[in-house]
Amino acid sequence: MQRRHLLHAIGLSLVTTGAFAQPALPPLQVWKDPNCGCCNDWVALLRADGFRVEVFDTGNTAVRQRLGLPARYGSCHTALVGGYVVEGHVAPGEIRRLLAEKPEALGLAVPGMPVGSPGMDGPEYGNRRDAYDVLLVLRNGGSRVFHHHAGTKASGFKPTSGDAGSALPSAEAEVRKVDARAGKITLKHGDIPNLDMPPMTMVFQVSDPAMLGHVKAGDKVRFTADKIKGAYTVMSIAPAP
Ligand SMILES: [Cu+2]
Numbered sequence: 001m002q003r004r005h006l007l008h009a010i011g012l013s014l015v016t017t018g019a020f021a022q023p024a025l026p027p028l029q030v031w032k033d034p035n036c037g038c039c040n041d042w043v044a045l046l047r048a049d050g051f052r053v054e055v056f057d058t059g060n061t062a063v064r065q066r067l068g069l070p071a072r073y074g075s076c077h078t079a080l081v082g083g084y085v086v087e088g089h090v091a092p093g094e095i096r097r098l099l100a101e102k103p104e105a106l107g108l109a110v111p112g113m114p115v116g117s118p119g120m121d122g123p124e125y126g127n128r129r130d131a132y133d134v135l136l137v138l139r140n141g142g143s144r145v146f147h148h149h150a151g152t153k154a155s156g157f158k159p160t161s162g163d164a165g166s167a168l169p170s171a172e173a174e175v176r177k178v179d180a181r182a183g184k185i186t187l188k189h190g191d192i193p194n195l196d197m198p199p200m201t202m203v204f205q206v207s208d209p210a211m212l213g214h215v216k217a218g219d220k221v222r223f224t225a226d227k228i229k230g231a232y233t234v235m236s237i238a239p240a241p
Pocket residue numbers: 038039076077089113120
């Protein structure tokens with residue numbers, strides 16, 4: 001009698017799960033810099049989509065490394081959800097698909113910060129939508145395309161990055177914060193053509209910590225930046241003329 005009762009209960013719960021219950025989304029943890037505006041926009045999008053997001057304002061480079069995601073897939077924030085790494089501006093729907101399909105993989109990545117990706121879109125970016133791929137990153141470090149975003153511009157278009165030599169184009173910025181101890185600087189910057197990065201406020205590493213001795217918050221500067229081992233790095237900086 002008791003046993004039959006139990007079986008009945010199990011049967012009922014199976015029916016309930018199958019017929020009605022949406023699988024609950026696992027909580028999502030994200031590591032980012034406190035000053036990353038596009039990261040905050042991405043977090044807001046996920047929350048609006050129903051994700052429970054826990055934010056750690058610690059930067060994401062160390063965490064990305066700890067989670068085993070190669071730096072070449074790097075972007076401005078790193079998340080962990082349901083045992084998967086999610087790097088960069090991945091759409092909420094793509095994360096849901098990952099969690100539903102449960103592929104044998106490390107996770108998803110949108111390397112860099114393509115304009116038009118979720119949190120990097122809208123009037124702020126002139127409604128520009130570039131083509132980009134969401135990559136499924138495999139445990140062996142390889143990847144395949146999980147979803148391709150076609151963009152709304154003629155493919156093949158890329159802003160020129162100047163000549164083929166080593167000279168980087170300079171960009172303008174206002175210094176927001178200098179963290180000499182960590183070797184980091186926060187810049188509210190204009191377009192950085194060689195990184196394909198639109199105007200935003202963003203934290204950079206510096207190639208030489210000594211350059212931070214010459215600048216302070218509020219300064220108007222000209223600078224050059226490059227991507228070094230997956231990290232956006234200021235290569236030179238000088239007061240704006
Ligand atoms: Cu970003």
